Amino acid sequence: MGWSLQNNEAVLDAIAVCVSEAAEAQHLTINAAAFQNLLVHIVIALIRISNDCYVPIEDSRLQRIVATSEYRAAEDIARRIDALTSISLPQEEVAYIAIHLAGKQTIYQTPDESSLVISDEVWQVVSDMLDRVWRVFRFDFRNDLELRMNLARHIQPLSVRLRYHLKLKNPMLDDIKARYPLSFSIAVDASTVIAEAYGAPLSHDEIGYVALAFELALERSKTETVKKNILVICASGAGSARLLEYQCRREFGDYIDQIQTCDVMGLDKVDFSTIDYAFTTVPLNRELPVPVREVSCFLDPVEAERTRAVLRKEMRRPSALGADYLGRDLFFPHLACTSKVEVLVFLIARAEESRDVAPNFRELVFAREERMPTAFGNNIAMPHPLEVASRDAFVCIGLLDEPVVWGAEGEEVQAVFLAGFSFDEDGSARTFLDGFAGVLVNPQAIERLVTEQTWEAFADVLGASGIVVDGPPGSANSLT
Numbered sequence: 001m002g003w004s005l006q007n008n009e010a011v012l013d014a015i016a017v018c019v020s021e022a023a024e025a026q027h028l029t030i031n032a033a034a035f036q037n038l039l040v041h042i043v044i045a046l047i048r049i050s051n052d053c054y055v056p057i058e059d060s061r062l063q064r065i066v067a068t069s070e071y072r073a074a075e076d077i078a079r080r081i082d083a084l085t086s087i088s089l090p091q092e093e094v095a096y097i098a099i100h101l102a103g104k105q106t107i108y109q110t111p112d113e114s115s116l117v118i119s120d121e122v123w124q125v126v127s128d129m130l131d132r133v134w135r136v137f138r139f140d141f142r143n144d145l146e147l148r149m150n151l152a153r154h155i156q157p158l159s160v161r162l163r164y165h166l167k168l169k170n171p172m173l174d175d176i177k178a179r180y181p182l183s184f185s186i187a188v189d190a191s192t193v194i195a196e197a198y199g200a201p202l203s204h205d206e207i208g209y210v211a212l213a214f215e216l217a218l219e220r221s222k223t224e225t226v227k228k229n230i231l232v233i234c235a236s237g238a239g240s241a242r243l244l245e246y247q248c249r250r251e252f253g254d255y256i257d258q259i260q261t262c263d264v265m266g267l268d269k270v271d272f273s274t275i276d277y278a279f280t281t282v283p284l285n286r287e288l289p290v291p292v293r294e295v296s297c298f299l300d301p302v303e304a305e306r307t308r309a310v311l312r313k314e315m316r317r318p319s320a321l322g323a324d325y326l327g328r329d330l331f332f333p334h335l336a337c338t339s340k341v342e343v344l345v346f347l348i349a350r351a352e353e354s355r356d357v358a359p360n361f362r363e364l365v366f367a368r369e370e371r372m373p374t375a376f377g378n379n380i381a382m383p384h385p386l387e388v389a390s391r392d393a394f395v396c397i398g399l400l401d402e403p404v405v406w407g408a409e410g411e412e413v414q415a416v417f418l419a420g421f422s423f424d425e426d427g428s429a430r431t432f433l434d435g436f437a438g439v440l441v442n443p444q445a446i447e448r449l450v451t452e453q454t455w456e457a458f459a460d461v462l463g464a465s466g467i468v469v470d471g472p473p474g475s476a477n478s479l480t
Contacts, residue, residue, distance in 0.1 A: 011085075015042055018080035026073040028101065037168060038100045042077075045093050046085060057092045065095045074098035099164045102157065122159065125197045126151045129190040133214075135387045136189045136368075138421045147217040154209060155194065162200040170205035174377065177208070180215045181376040182437035185384070187211035188372050227257035228276035233284070234263055244281060244295070325432050326462075326469045329354050330396040333453035340406050340413075343398055344369070344383060347418040351396045357420060358389035365418070373407030379450065380440055381406050381413040390420040395436070399453045414450045435467050 016039055023030055030038065048054070057065075065071055074097035078089040089097075129151065130142045141147050161168055170176070177184050187210040191202045194210075202210075232244050245259050262270060264282060278292045330350065337343045348362045358364070364385035368374070375381040396418040403412035417440070419433075439445050445461040459469050 012039055012043060014084055015039055015081060018084060019077055022073060022076040022080055026069075026076060028073055030101075037166075038097070041100055042081065042097065045089070045096070046081070046087055049087055049089070049093065054090065055092060055096065057095055062092065062095055065098050066091070068098060068102065070101040071095065071098040073101055096164075099160065100166060102160045119156070121197075122152050122155050123148075125155055125193060128197070129193045132193050133186055133190050136384070136421065137186060138388055138393075139186065141214075141217055144217055146220070147213060150213045150216065151210070154213060158194070158206065158209075159198050161206075162194070162198040162202070165200065167203070168205060170208040172212075173205055173208040176211050176215075177204075178377040179441050180211055180437070181378070181380065181382060181440045182433055183215035183218060184208070184211040184376050185374060185382055186214045188374075189368075189386075190214070192371055229258045229274055230256050230260070231270060231272075231275045231278040231290070232259060232261045233267070233278060233280035234261070234282065244279065248279065325393050325395055325436075326397075326467075327394075328455055330394060331455055331458065332397065333399045333455075335398050335400045337398075337400060337404060338402075340369075340373075340381075340404055343400065343404060343416055344418075347383075347396050347398045347416060351390075351394065351418060351420060355394050355420060356391040358385075361385060361389045361420075364389050373411070375406035375411045375413050376440075377411070378441060378443055379403065379413060379446055380415045380417065382417045382419055382440070384419040384421065388421045390422060392420075393422040393432075394420045396420075397458070399450055415446055432467070436462075439467070 016035075019030075019035065019038060019042070022028075045055075071094065074094045077097055078094045082088050126148050127142075130144075130148070133139055133141060160166070184207065187207050191207050191210055195201045230248060232248065234244065245261055248256060248259060258274075260270070260275070264284070267284075267286070267288070272289045275290050278288055278290055279295050280292060281295060283294065284292065332347070332350065335343065335346065337346060344365060345362075348365055351357060352361060364387060365383055368386040369383060371386070373381070374383045398416040398418070400414045400416070403414040405411070406413040439461055442461070445464070448457055449461060462469055
């Protein structure tokens with residue numbers, strides 16, 4: 001055959017027409033990246049076949065594939081390719097096209113089709129992933145149903161790709177690693193569960209897609225409000241109280257969990273331990289243990305907006321202070337280390353000296369690096385233990401005079417942030433790390449940090465992201 005991938009783009013275009021027509025006939029839609037990968041697979045298969053090189057497949061597995069709807073679509077593609085190239089694809093090669101379709105396509109289905117049901121196997125994998133994230137980071141996504149569904153929908157076709165060693169390129173990978181280092185780090189650890197379940201490691205391309213699901217969950221948590229319980233107080237009668245309760249539900253439903261009503265005489269019977277705010281239509285001649293706002297029985301638009309502004313301000317999650325997790329005693333500029341191992345040994349030793357960490361803290365950090373290096377672009381790395389291994393959360397910072405190679409791919413790192421996650425995490429570290437990740441993805445901030453290498457510069461770039469740090473006066477530590 002006189003064409004190849006390198007010198008005959010017309011063949012790719014012609015095969016693309018075959019696949020597009022077959023997909024339309026079979027009511028399939030394939031995303032752009034998966035479509036390109038499928039074209040490359042078919043062209044390579046045609047080159048192999050023209051050289052009498054065939055890829056076998058187990059008969060039992062072949063028969064299972066032949067029974068699928070994807071195989072019928074693959075047969076349609078094969079017929080069109082045969083008409084185009086006069087090359088007849090054997091059943092095994094058609095089966096491999098079906099595998100690609102099963103792993104990379106989205107089928108427009110009716111609600112009663114069983115393939116929409118997420119299998120128990122996939123659901124358990126997702127549960128194990130979220131458990132792993134909890135053990136490593138103390139980020140609790142276990143009750144996040146939306147994240148569970150997003151991961152499950154992604155893992156169903158991903159499991160097919162892993163089972164048959166199919167590759168899926170991620171054109172957004174560099175951006176994901178650079179912009180979402182925290183989410184990518186979470187995804188790396190969570191993806192080890194997938195690898196264990198399906199017996200195949202995930203590429204960075206695949207991990208990048210998993211990271212997007214976690215990034216969406218993190219972003220969603222930033223915008224969520226903590227709903228409050230309200231007490232509505234009226235002069236007398238349930239009618240006016242119920243009217244005001246209805247108006248509060250209508251105007252402030254996004255900010256309110258429960259509403260109780262009472263009259264002035266019933267205040268002594270109220271359990272204020274479950275109340276956050278009180279709205280009253282009458283002046284009160286007594287103090288209450290919660291903030292009180294006087295309103296009219298009929299909320300006018302101006303009054304409603306003022307109240308909504310108060311609720312919006314009061315109920316937003318507070319920003320964490322970096323002083324709880326960062327300190328001059330864990331800031332080490334001008335390191336003269338020449339290797340990744342040397343950097344890790346130094347920073348781990350400093351963390352062990354000044355923080356209450358588990359006896360196997362060092363082993364857990366190195367075990368995590370063995371699974372996959374923690375360099376995520378932008379000249380940074382964020383190593384951490386394989387599971388929670390410290391009483392309090394912290395970040396130990398090492399800035400190198402010269403970059404070191406951090407992984408097998410030759411990625412260089414000059415700023416290292418060794419993170420420890422707490423056994424007793426209450427959620428504040430998650431808020432801090434969300435903000436801290438904003439510094440990590442800022443090329444200008446990292447460039448300034450590795451150039452100046454002073455505590456003052458570090459505090460300044462953190463302050464620009466709303467993170468406040470302090471520490472005892474004096475010079476920052478350095479490795480001589």
